[in-house]
Amino acid sequence: MNYYDVLEIFPQVKKFRNKVIEKIDGRKILDLCTGTGAIALLIAKKFPESQIYGLDISRHMLRKAGKKAGNLANILFIEADAQKIPFESDSLDVIIVSFGLHEMPGEMRSRALAEIARVLKRDGRIVLIDYEKPKNFLARYLLYLFLRIFEPKHALALLDEQLEDTAKTFGISAVEESHSFIRLIYGKKVSA
Numbered sequence: 001m002n003y004y005d006v007l008e009i010f011p012q013v014k015k016f017r018n019k020v021i022e023k024i025d026g027r028k029i030l031d032l033c034t035g036t037g038a039i040a041l042l043i044a045k046k047f048p049e050s051q052i053y054g055l056d057i058s059r060h061m062l063r064k065a066g067k068k069a070g071n072l073a074n075i076l077f078i079e080a081d082a083q084k085i086p087f088e089s090d091s092l093d094v095i096i097v098s099f100g101l102h103e104m105p106g107e108m109r110s111r112a113l114a115e116i117a118r119v120l121k122r123d124g125r126i127v128l129i130d131y132e133k134p135k136n137f138l139a140r141y142l143l144y145l146f147l148r149i150f151e152p153k154h155a156l157a158l159l160d161e162q163l164e165d166t167a168k169t170f171g172i173s174a175v176e177e178s179h180s181f182i183r184l185i186y187g188k189k190v191s192a
């Protein structure tokens with residue numbers, strides 16, 4: 001089972017992907033850390049007039065994404081590092097990062113967030129989805145176990161971070177919604 005398959009065992013993940021789609025609109029949309037393109041493909045189908053970019057550091061994931069995309073004309077997959085997003089400053093309307101931030105250790109995550117803030121237009125939208133620490137003891141224990149087995153060590157550190165506060169330090173005003181072990185952070189770039 002690869003990483004992507006692991007996320008698929010949570011039925012909630014599918015629900016959250018659909019929730020993200022309800023929250024966005026725009027001409028140029030980037031799905032950062034796209035994996036095999038699950039969200040990027042949903043967006044491309046829902047917004048045929050928009051250009052969707054799915055960026056990932058893994059060629060292997062992108063190859064799978066490309067196969068899933070078939071002949072969809074409005075989606076382009078890009079192999080790149082989230083710490084150096086190959087777009088001009090202030091050029092994107094929406095950026096989504098779904099289960100990508102926990103993959104990066106602290107400094108790397110900061111550089112990726114700084115890049116997000118750079119390439120997003122002023123008032124451009126951002127949606128982050130990632131794990132969160134459940135309040136329920138048993139759920140917390142099971143999530144920790146899951147993260148220890150399937151995710152990098154630094155994934156645990158993200159559970160203690162208030163992502164809406166972190167986003168603010170990069171000029172992104174955001175609201176964090178908590179949903180058991182998943183959180184959604186919606187925001188927009190407020191600085192120039």
Ligand SMILES: C[S@@+](CC[C@H](N)C(=O)[O-])C[C@H]1O[C@@H](n2cnc3c(N)ncnc32)[C@H](O)[C@@H]1O
Pocket residue numbers: 003004007032033034035036037038039055056057058061080081082083097098099100103104
């Ligand atoms: C758990 S998958 C999430 C995939 C997808 N967004 C989803 O919600 O199903 C995380 C992805 O982040 C990618 N990734 C990790 N570090 C990255 C980086 N520095 N730059 C770009 N992609 C990265 C991995 O290659 C992987 O495909």
